[in-house]
Amino acid sequence: MAPKTELSPLEERILKVLRGHPEGLADEDLNEKLEGTTSEGRVEAINKLLSIHRLSILQTSAGLAYKGIEADEALRFKGLTQDDHLVYQAIKDAGNKGIWTKELRYKTGLQQQQQVTKILKNLEQRSLVKSVKGIMHASRKLYMLYELQPAKELTGGAWYNKNNFDKEFVDVIQRLTYKFIQDFPESSLDEIVNFLQEKQVSTEVLDAKDIASIVRTLDFEGKIEIVDRDDVDVFRPALLAIPETNPFTSVPCGVCPVISECTPSGPISPATCVYFQKWLEF
Amino acid sequence: MAELVHPEACQLATLIVEEQLGPICKEICALLLRKGYQTLFELAKTSGCPRAELYDALLVLTQHNCIQPFVLEQEEGAKTSPQTVFQPDLLAILHRLRSARCLLHIADTWKGTNGQDETKIAEAIVEGLLENGRLTSQQIYRNVAGKLGCAVDDSTKATKKLLCQLISSHYVERAPPANLTLPKPAIHPDAMAKGRGISAVAKAQEEQAANLRRLDKVSYGRDRFRIPSDLRLDDGHSAAESALKRQKLSHSASTEALDMGTDPILWRVCYEEFNRSFRHAACIAMISQARDEEAAAIASAILTKTRHFETRLKEQESQPLSAAMIKASLEEMMQSGEEVSPIHDVDAVLREIERDDLEMMTSSTGGPDGTMYQVQLDTCINLARLKTIESIVGARFGLLGLRIWRALFLSGQLEQKTIQDMAIGDQKDTRQLLYGMLKGGFMAVTEIPKSADRAASRTFYTWRVRRDIVSERIGLDMVHSMFNIASRLHTESLLNLELVQQLESGNTTILKTHRQQVSHLTGARDLLESSLFRMDELNSVRLPYDHPLTPETYSGAYGNSTSAVEIAFSARVVEQTEYLLAGPALPTSPTARQASHKRKRQLEVGPGARSHRLYTYLFLETRQAGDQMRKRHAVNDPRLRAARVNGAFDLLGAPRYNRPFQDICLETNVKVEVCL
Numbered sequence: 041m042a043p044k045t046e047l048s049p050l051e052e053r054i055l056k057v058l059r060g061h062p063e064g065l066a067d068e069d070l071n072e073k074l075e076g077t078t079s080e081g082r083v084e085a086i087n088k089l090l091s092i093h094r095l096s097i098l099q100t101s102a103g104l105a106y107k108g109i110e111a112d113e114a115l116r117f118k119g120l121t122q123d124d125h126l127v128y129q130a131i132k133d134a135g136n137k138g139i140w141t142k143e144l145r146y147k148t149g150l151q152q153q154q155q156v157t158k159i160l161k162n163l164e165q166r167s168l169v170k171s172v173k174g175i176m177h178a179s180r181k182l183y184m185l186y187e188l189q190p191a192k193e194l195t196g197g198a199w200y201n202k203n204n205f206d207k208e209f210v211d212v213i214q215r216l217t218y219k220f221i222q223d224f225p226e227s228s229l230d231e232i233v234n235f236l237q238e239k240q241v242s243t244e245v246l247d248a249k250d251i252a253s254i255v256r257t258l259d260f261e262g263k264i265e266i267v268d269r270d271d272v273d274v275f276r277p278a279l280l281a282i283p284e285t286n287p288f289t290s291v292p293c294g295v296c297p298v299i300s301e302c303t304p305s306g307p308i309s310p311a312t313c314v315y316f317q318k319w320l321e322f
Numbered sequence: 323m324a325e326l327v328h329p330e331a332c333q334l335a336t337l338i339v340e341e342q343l344g345p346i347c348k349e350i351c352a353l354l355l356r357k358g359y360q361t362l363f364e365l366a367k368t369s370g371c372p373r374a375e376l377y378d379a380l381l382v383l384t385q386h387n388c389i390q391p392f393v394l395e396q397e398e399g400a401k402t403s404p405q406t407v408f409q410p411d412l413l414a415i416l417h418r419l420r421s422a423r424c425l426l427h428i429a430d431t432w433k434g435t436n437g438q439d440e441t442k443i444a445e446a447i448v449e450g451l452l453e454n455g456r457l458t459s460q461q462i463y464r465n466v467a468g469k470l471g472c473a474v475d476d477s478t479k480a481t482k483k484l485l486c487q488l489i490s491s492h493y494v495e496r497a498p499p500a501n502l503t504l505p506k507p508a509i510h511p512d513a514m515a516k517g518r519g520i521s522a523v524a525k526a527q528e529e530q531a532a533n534l535r536r537l538d539k540v541s542y543g544r545d546r547f548r549i550p551s552d553l554r555l556d557d558g559h560s561a562a563e564s565a566l567k568r569q570k571l572s573h574s575a576s577t578e579a580l581d582m583g584t585d586p587i588l589w590r591v592c593y594e595e596f597n598r599s600f601r602h603a604a605c606i607a608m609i610s611q612a613r614d615e616e617a618a619a620i621a622s623a624i625l626t627k628t629r630h631f632e633t634r635l636k637e638q639e640s641q642p643l644s645a646a647m648i649k650a651s652l653e654e655m656m657q658s659g660e661e662v663s664p665i666h667d668v669d670a671v672l673r674e675i676e677r678d679d680l681e682m683m684t685s686s687t688g689g690p691d692g693t694m695y696q697v698q699l700d701t702c703i704n705l706a707r708l709k710t711i712e713s714i715v716g717a718r719f720g721l722l723g724l725r726i727w728r729a730l731f732l733s734g735q736l737e738q739k740t741i742q743d744m745a746i747g748d749q750k751d752t753r754q755l756l757y758g759m760l761k762g763g764f765m766a767v768t769e770i771p772k773s774a775d776r777a778a779s780r781t782f783y784t785w786r787v788r789r790d791i792v793s794e795r796i797g798l799d800m801v802h803s804m805f806n807i808a809s810r811l812h813t814e815s816l817l818n819l820e821l822v823q824q825l826e827s828g829n830t831t832i833l834k835t836h837r838q839q840v841s842h843l844t845g846a847r848d849l850l851e852s853s854l855f856r857m858d859e860l861n862s863v864r865l866p867y868d869h870p871l872t873p874e875t876y877s878g879a880y881g882n883s884t885s886a887v888e889i890a891f892s893a894r895v896v897e898q899t900e901y902l903l904a905g906p907a908l909p910t911s912p913t914a915r916q917a918s919h920k921r922k923r924q925l926e927v928g929p930g931a932r933s934h935r936l937y938t939y940l941f942l943e944t945r946q947a948g949d950q951m952r953k954r955h956a957v958n959d960p961r962l963r964a965a966r967v968n969g970a971f972d973l974l975g976a977p978r979y980n981r982p983f984q985d986i987c988l989e990t991n992v993k994v995e996v997c998l
Contacts, residue, residue, distance in 0.1 A: 175749060176739075205748035257746050260725040260732075262712060267679070279680065280612040280705065282712045282724070287856035288796075289717035293803035302806065304333070310806040311813040320814075322845035 047094075050077060050085045055094060058108030064098045066105050093117040116166045123150060127159045131169050131183045136191040138172060138182030175203055198242075198250045209242070213254050216241060221255075221264050225276040229255065232275075292319050330798055332356070334805040335415040341812065342418065343382055346371065350379045351388060354410040359392065359504065361407050380408060386455035387414045387497070387590055392504035395531045407504060417593045419804075419858045421452045424596045428493065431599075433659075443477070443484045446470060448493065451591045456497040458586040459485065459553060485589070486549050495546050495592040502542060506532070550587055594635055600862055601636070602629075605702035609682050612705075615663035616671045621683060621697045622662065623651040638700040639684075644691030645672055680705065707793065710860065714796055715764060722747045723755045727764060727787060735768065735786040756785060763795035800861050804854060811850045818843050 047055070057073045058065055065073075074082060086106070089095035093114040098105045109117075120128070130147045131139055139147070141156055150156050160183060163169040171181040174194035182194065196203070199210050213236070220235050221227055233251050236242075255275055258264045262282035264275050288294040292315035293302075302308045310316060332355045340348035353369050354360060360368070366376055383389040394405040428448045432441040443466055450465035451457060457465065459482070466481045467474040488494040602625045610618035627648075628641035643651070648668065655662045665671055672695060676685045682702050685695050716724040725745035730736060733744070742752040759765040770782040815822055821839060 199746055205751075207748070210746055253743070253746060256744065257725050260728040260745060261721055262724070262728070280608075280709065282709055282716060284713070285717060286710055286713045287853065287860045288710075288800055288803065289714055291803055291807060291853045291857070293799070293806050294714065295718050299799060299802060302802070304809060310809040313806070313810070316806075316810050320810075320842075320846040320849065322842050 048085060048088075050074075050081055051089055051094075053077075054082075054085055054089065054106075055108045058095070058106060062107070064100060064105035064107040066100070066102055070106055116168055120162075120166075123148070123155070124159050124162060126150070127156065128163060128168060131163075132185055134184060136184055136188045136194075138174070138184040138190065138194060140177075140180050140182050144183070173203055175200055175205075178203065198244050198246055209244075210254070212241060213246070213251075214257060217251065217254050218258055218263055221258070221275050222277055226267065226269065226274040228272060228274050292316055328798060328801065330802040330805055331412060331416065334801060334808060335410075335412050337805060337808050337812065338415055338418055339383075339388060341808075343386060343388070346375055346379045347382055347388075350376065351383060351410060351415070354389060354408060355412065359407040359409040361394075361405050365408065384408075384500075386418075387411060390498060390502075391500040393501050394504055406500070409504065414593070419854065420593070420596070420862065422855065423600070423859065424452065424591065424593070425449055427596060427599055440480070440484060442470065443480055444488060447481065447485055447488060448591060451494065451589060456588040456590040458588060459550075460586070462589065482553055486553055489547055489549050489553075489589075492547055492592055492595040494589050496542075496548075497588040497590045498542055503531070547592075597862065598632070598635060600859075601699070601703065604706055605682075605697060605699050608702045608706050609697075612680055612682060613674075613678070616665045617675060617683065619652065619662045619665055620648060620668070620671055620675065620695070623648050623655060624683075624695060624697050626655060627651040636699075638698070640697040640699060642686060642694035642696040644694055645669065646691060648672070648695060708789075711789075711792055711796060715759075718762070719755050719759060719764075722751055723759065726752065726755055727759065730765070730785055730787045731789070735784045737782060737784055741785060760785075764792050766791070797861070800857060804857050804861070807850050807854050807857070811847065811854070814843065814846050814850070 053074065054070070057070065071079075071082070086095060090097070094109050094111070096107050096109055098107050117125075126148045127144060127150070130144055133139075133147075141153065141160070144160075145151065145153065145156055148156075150159075160169065160171075164171065167186050169183050170186045171183050172190045172194060174180065174182055174190075175196040176193075182190075184190065196205065199206055201209070216236060216239065217232055220232055224231065229248060229252055232255065233246075233248050236246060236251060255264070255266075258275075259266055262278055262280075265278045266273050266275055268274075286294075292313065293299055296302070296315060298308050302310065302313070304310065332352075335355060336348055336352045339351040343351075349371065350365065350369060353365065357364075357368070362376075362380075365371075365380075366373060369376060371379070380389070384391060389408045389410050391406050391408055394407050425445060425448060428444050429441060432444045446466040446469040447462055450462060450469065454461075454465070462485060463478045463481050464474055467477045470477055485494065606618050606622050606625070609621045624640050624643045627643055631641045645668070652662065652665065652668065656664075672685070672693075675683045675695060676693075678684070680701070681698060682705065683695060683697050685693050687693050712724060712728065715727045719727070722745060726741055726747065729741055729744045736744070738753065738756060741756070742749055745752065747755075756765060756767075760767055764787070766786050766788055768784045768786065769776070770784060771777075772780040772782070818839060821836060821843060825840070
């Protein structure tokens, strides 16, 4: 382990002040809090703290601000090169939506893929960044800061489990919602949300938006109707449900995937159709 | 006509003609369907058929309303005699699939309003016309007497009365004459307008031809449902009453004279009226499904009362009717014995109708009799069509497919990611379904490039649903399926030809080894025929492929389209019906009753029951959970038994159509000597 760097009293004082302001402190405010010190001394101390990664500079709406970094955290940045910092900063800017290597190279100006890969590996080893996979591009690694939770766009929200669509979970929630609407016609969204929360069907927290999307799928399936009652949407079972089958879908041709290629004298024909053969077995 | 010229429909029509009228008629019909209208000379040249056979085939096809002769327009000053051309009537051929349903409809309609004997006579008249295409009134009397098993003189009076009723209610019409001018061919909507470059002479000729066609149409339209004097005079009333009635009917003396002439009038079934009835029935069923039986009864009362005020084949809405008139119509329906669900509080049901979200029935205030109610026929039919499409989408693409389709249908144009989020589906599944629906014609995609190179990675792809295209696509697929089923039915019969011949000859000594074959054949035929009937029922009402006849064609039935004329006509029809209904009761001889019972027993138990296979008309089919193959469950529906008893014939391969070609030719009544 590298020897601990000795800090001067002024440097210790600066870090102590900044600990009270985790959101960052503007230069003027810091100067006010460090009464009795000279500007040269302050500049020297700040530069030293910046060089040993105990201080970071933030860009806020009010201008530049300083933020202190704890000793343990600073250790993770120790020995990083300027390129490493560049990549780290680009990943930090991407937030919880992450950034992939191609975009990273474009933003940092680093042309060599190998170099970027090496930097990313180093940052991952130091637990500064992590790689995640989104639902949209399963083969694409996205990098974000280690402490961040991936955004809903990446994980898919409540209906995805480890990046896989959880069909059974959606079906269960749908069934419960439909049952509730059948039992209590003209129920509102809040009532459905309360019912599902009381049931505790999921360890996942389902908010009103999630339930609203489930209700909407029931509407799309033609099982329920949305009715406006005093400017509030209420839900009731559909007066006119979609029939599960009809005379057309009851015959093989109604659901045949190759009907467009079926001709009387072609390789696929009604006389030789295997679906017909199976259908007419008695 | 022009709307239906699709290869699938032509194939189906050709198959129907082959099965019902034989291979020679099929050849000629297929040729006409392919070429459009043809003269006799052209037909003889292109078909390669011997002259005599060609004559006979044309006569048979015309007799069965599969083709219609027209006179070709001549240029002014032409010295040659006008040429006759033959045009195929594709819709009339396809309507032959609907014959059994028409017969059932007559049985249901007449059952409520008339006695059992009258119902049987009405059925016999329609059945005879369906079997023979077109008949004179004398032939109808003989046919009915033969079917009822009684002497012609015994049944003529009653048959005459029923024939008048059928004509008055537009179920039977005069066959069009052979000297109508050929209608102008329909121009494709995408065709370029030819406005420029037409000379004044050509324009004048065109105008003259159009006037000629209009005159023909008006002339035929005026006489189409007119009851001739020989049917009207001898009805048991005094001469003074008859004269009074005649005075009220505004027919000219010359037309009367024409009726009394030697040229017999040929009658045929009017499919348009049946289609209208089926459309009304579909609307009532839709209202019953969406609301309840009471609302459906109200709708039925409105449609029954306002039927005679409908001027077009496809009315958008019924005429408005006041609450008092609705109540009166309901009472009339109940008194006449029609099956109407009893309503405890009509006013309460009407109040409910006023709040109908689906707007299948609407109300309007400010009428002379207070609030007026009307059935929105178009809304009902559109709703039925939409539900059919959604059902097909659900069956083909599953629940996620249905969610995707409906999401796009309700929201308009969306990107794949948004669709996926709205329908809550897996990305891969959503993409596969979208492309599947695009391939199947259920979906359209729009490309919106971000850059000039139109690279896929820099392009937005938005998806949308176009309902009109989807409807058309499904309509075509349905006709294709109907052809496939009919074709398979044909194949099954050919594969077991020997067995079929044995069965039809009444040979009951079938070997044990053949029993399984018979069982398979019977089951397959039942399933295929019932499926065909049910698909035709769905196709006739619910999908846009049902444009059987254009509104203009039907408006001719009432002469002019002015409301005064049509109201006068309606009043005349009502008056005639009442007059005829007031006549003496039909004589019912014990011999006729015995013959009828005997025939009924034979049909129920004897080998003849095979050809009366309408009991297969209704099947309930449930979907298996895994694959989409079907299980079927026959239903012991009373309607099916009734159909069996009523002698409804089966579609393909029925014995009566296996007669020698010459026999069919001998029975023709067509008067087309002018063209031959």
